Amino acid sequence: MDAVTKDKSSKPVTRRIFLSALAAMGAGTALKGALAAQSSEAASQGPASGTRPQWCLVIDLRKCEGCVTRDSPPSCTEACNAEHFVPAGQEWLKVFEMEGPGGHGYFLPRPCMQCENAPCLNVCPVGATYRNPEGVILVDHTLCIGCRMCMAACPYDARSFNWEQPENPPGAVFARYSPEFPVPHRQGTVEKCMLCAHRVEDGILPACAEACPMYAIYLGDLVQDIATNGREVVKLSYFLANSNAYRLKEELGTRPRVWYVPGHGEEYGHDVNETRHPAPARTWQEQGVTLAEPDEGGN
Numbered sequence: 001m002d003a004v005t006k007d008k009s010s011k012p013v014t015r016r017i018f019l020s021a022l023a024a025m026g027a028g029t030a031l032k033g034a035l036a037a038q039s040s041e042a043a044s045q046g047p048a049s050g051t052r053p054q055w056c057l058v059i060d061l062r063k064c065e066g067c068v069t070r071d072s073p074p075s076c077t078e079a080c081n082a083e084h085f086v087p088a089g090q091e092w093l094k095v096f097e098m099e100g101p102g103g104h105g106y107f108l109p110r111p112c113m114q115c116e117n118a119p120c121l122n123v124c125p126v127g128a129t130y131r132n133p134e135g136v137i138l139v140d141h142t143l144c145i146g147c148r149m150c151m152a153a154c155p156y157d158a159r160s161f162n163w164e165q166p167e168n169p170p171g172a173v174f175a176r177y178s179p180e181f182p183v184p185h186r187q188g189t190v191e192k193c194m195l196c197a198h199r200v201e202d203g204i205l206p207a208c209a210e211a212c213p214m215y216a217i218y219l220g221d222l223v224q225d226i227a228t229n230g231r232e233v234v235k236l237s238y239f240l241a242n243s244n245a246y247r248l249k250e251e252l253g254t255r256p257r258v259w260y261v262p263g264h265g266e267e268y269g270h271d272v273n274e275t276r277h278p279a280p281a282r283t284w285q286e287q288g289v290t291l292a293e294p295d296e297g298g299n
Contacts, residue, residue: 054135054222055200056257057209058236058245059109060229063216065265066095066107066278070213076109077281079211082289083196087166087185092158092193093208095278104272106264109217111208112137112158112193113248113256120150120159128190130179135222135257136195138179146188155249156256159192169284169291183291205230214268222257 067074074095086092093111100106115121118137121129128143129150151159166185175183180197196206200219204210209217209229220227220236227236239245243261250256264270 052133052223053200054257055195056114056135056220056222056227056236056259057111057195057206058218058220058227058239058259058261060216060218060243060261060263061106061108061265062261062263062267063214063265064095064107064109064212064263065214065268065270066097067213068107068274068276068278069265069269071276071279073279073281074109075211075213076208076217078287079207080111080193081281082284082287083199083207084181085169085172085183085185085284085289085291087160087162087191088283088285090160090191091281092160092191095281097277100264102272104264105274106270107278108260109208110156110158110248111258112195113156113254113258114195116255116257117253119153119155119254123149123153125149132180132197134197134200136197136200137192138194138197139182139190139192140179141177141182141186141189141191144189146190148190150190155252155254159190161190162187167285169289171291175291214265 077091077093077095080086080093081091084092093109096108096110098106098108114135114137116135118129118131121131121137124130125147126143126145128140128145129137130140131137146161148161151161162185165187168184172184175181177183178198180194180201182191182194185191196204196208199206205219205228206217209219212229215229215231218227218229218234218239222236225236227234227239240259245259245261247256247259264272
């Protein structure tokens with residue numbers, strides 16, 4: 001069986017194609033052999049089972065070149081900033097410059113790890129941090145008391161705190177706040193990447209994956225064992241195993257739902273001797289983003 005199942009047309013994989021592929025994989029194909037160690041562990045020890053999706057991310061570092069070859073800021077970070085009106089001074093998705101074992105440089109996008117054994121969830125004294133039925137770690141800002149215990153517990157430094165009242169876009173006062181889309185933002189609360197829960201619920205790629213010009217970010221479902229970056233559909237467990245995928249700080253037992261495929265952007269021309277650094281990502285204000293008007297249904 002091939003590790004990759006590509007859409008036969010030249011068009012990107014749309015939401016309909018992705019959901020159809022998910023259904024087909026669940027109805028017509030079952031893995032009879034041993035799954036990749038990473039995927040089998042996550043699927044067997046995940047917080048939910050059955051037909052509900054269990055979302056994860058795979059970031060292919062062979063494709064990620066920090067957008068330096070495009071001479072632009074990281075598209076994933078800017079898309080996240082724009083999608084969620086991320087408060088100035090925060091980045092829910094950071095792109096780090098790393099040094100490989102051979103001394104070469106590479107780039108590592110770091111969202112929230114969506115840990116299955118999440119330290120942040122374990123220490124929250126008021127239940128503001130919780131896991132939804134699809135395995136996404138969320139923050140209910142109506143409950144958050146700003147104690148920042150979750151920030152201290154997170155080994156990935158993936159959380160930020162609103163010390164001041166964040167700027168909200170015009171019209172945000174009328175926005176329907178939800179933990180899946182935390183607008184308007186509130187002073188004295190903790191915020192982070194929530195895996196674009198408001199998008200993936202409808203089968204839409206997270207903003208970072210949709211915006212990545214290199215198609216380096218895949219949204220995956222551990223239940224259906226499938227993932228897509230918007231251009232191709234892959235068998236998740238095979239993709240992880242065949243690509244020697246790894247997770248950050250696995251020794252801590254947090255069981256992240258974000259996997260990385262090792263590389264240094266070589267598929268898009270990033271040379272190991274490249275000295276350029278990623279440009280600073282623009283805030284939503286600098287990008288000129290505004291809150292979309294509600295549709296006729298009030299959404």
